[in-house]
Amino acid sequence: MLENPRSPRVRAVAKLTKRSARQETGLFLLEGPQAAREALAYRPETIVEIFATPTALERHPDIREGVRSADLEVVFTTEAVLDSMADTVTPQGIVAVARQTPTSVRDIFAASPRLVVICEEVRDPGNLGTIIRAADAAGADAVILTGRTVDPYNPKVVRATTGSLFHLPISVGADLATTVERAHGAGLRVIAADVGGEDFLASRHVLAEPTAWLFGNEARGLEEDAIQLADLTLRLPIYGAAESLNLATAASVCLYETAFAQRAEA
Missing domain, CATH: 3.30.1330.30 (Ribosomal protein L30/S12)
Structure with a gap:
């Protein structure tokens, strides 16, 4: 002992x-x-x-x-x-x-995914862990973390995933532009979640197609160059008096809406 x-x-x-x-x-x-x-x-x-x-x-x-x-x-x-x-x-x-057993971006897109999460500069461990957990729950095929995102093997991230870290492929330290290029090559539409985007309800019909969601930093959102890489930018409407939605909460809504749409078309 x-x-x-x-x-x-x-x-x-x-x-x-x-x-x-x-x-x-x-x-x-x-x-x-x-x-x-x-x-x-x-x-x-x-x-x-x-x-x-x-x-x-x-x-x-x-x-x-x-x-x-x-x-x-x-x-x-x-x-x-x-x-x-x-x-x-x-x-x-x-x-x-x-x-640690990260998966390469190449292998993720070679598997013909229909729903992928891309995290660009997500810095809060609790948020990242919750996004991974939500991706798992929504049936996403993989989560890709770009170079400036918090380490997924940080103990706080691991705890927040509640085991989902072991359920789906996760890529670490990816280049965003390369990731988007590979997503396009695999036939996925890249959708950025940003407060400056189009109203979610007006474009939710596109979610039935293979989709890669792009989520940005908790405080600043996505940089303009990251948004330019996306095919579409959407924002979730706020119906109450809340100033905004927490990143992980917003990501969960986007992922589940996509899961609903894709399963309705199946």
């Missing part, structure tokens, strides 16, 4: 809360039973190590079975060790280390 919170092994795991360590190792941190459960169910081959208190593993028999099925071994630790490893205050007795 690991008992020393200052041991080199514990410190190596704890360093994965920092982007520099994640970039250097190609690894990232999973905290809590939900993240471990989804990784074991969907991408068990990515798990490098899994740490747990005996009490936590006893409390989650499905995780214990998933570990056994994946032919992994649990390293038992004290609560103090887990607290030292984790980014959260309460990791709920389970922490894992997994390999």
Whole structure:
């Protein structure tokens, strides 16, 4: 059992809360039973190590079975060790280390997707995680993150995805112009979400076709050069007195409207 919170092994795991360590190792941190459960169910081959208190593993028999099925071994630790490893205050007795497995933009569009999300300079980890989760829920085929978007393996992003990080392909560090070019080559219409666009209701009929949604920065939205790359720019109407919609909320609406339209045409 690991008992020393200052041991080199514990410190190596704890360093994965920092982007520099994640970039250097190609690894990232999973905290809590939900993240471990989804990784074991969907991408068990990515798990490098899994740490747990005996009490936590006893409390989650499905995780214990998933570990056994994946032919992994649990390293038992004290609560103090887990607290030292984790980014959260309460990791709920389970922490894992997994390999990053980004998908190339080329492979995403080679798979003939019908609904893709492109995030350009999305900086808030909670927003990005929620967008990935919404994309997964709406049946999107992939999420593409351009170079200035927050690291999807940031612990806060991972937690906000609630496991969706393991459910669909995600591309990291993509070039926006190249991504749009490949989207066009694969027959997708690129639609930018922006407050300066056309009214959503007037153009929602186009959503039944293969679509790539382009979402921008929380504070500034999309830069003009990014908007120029898109085929169409749409804005969601505000019917009440709200100043605006949160980015992740707006993205969820756009993605579900597209999912509804595409399934109605199927």
